[in-house]
Amino acid sequence: MTVDRVAELQRWQDAGALWRVVARTEQTVTVALLRCDGGEEVDRFTSADPQLLAFIGERLSSQD
Template identity: 50%
Template sequence: MSTDNPENTEHPDLQRLRRWEDSGGTWVVAARRAMSSGETVTLSLMTCDGGEEMDVFSSADPVLVEYVSRDAR
């Protein structure tokens, strides 16, 4: 588990992505959509070797959007 936020106040979507990374999984940004309220990203959660998509989810959480924007894979 990530220790970057000891109070565990991160948005559940960012927690989900960090758990995936901590487990060795990889991810890719599958889509981005600009909305009047901000940006929404869709992430594909991939196996550790990046060979198979295991799950997909979308989020409009601004912290998650910023996180994947600076660390896009």
């Protein structure tokens, strides 16, 4: 099953929660999903999805 990580991050943001890039290579990005207050990490994933890499671009977090 393929997960649409772009849609997941958009839903996460729409709910008022935050995400942050915790690692990045030329081919992958690792993203931490954080609670709405920007505190506790709820989940984390690594992806090489080109659409996700384009969506995140050079941003470090959903606050950029």
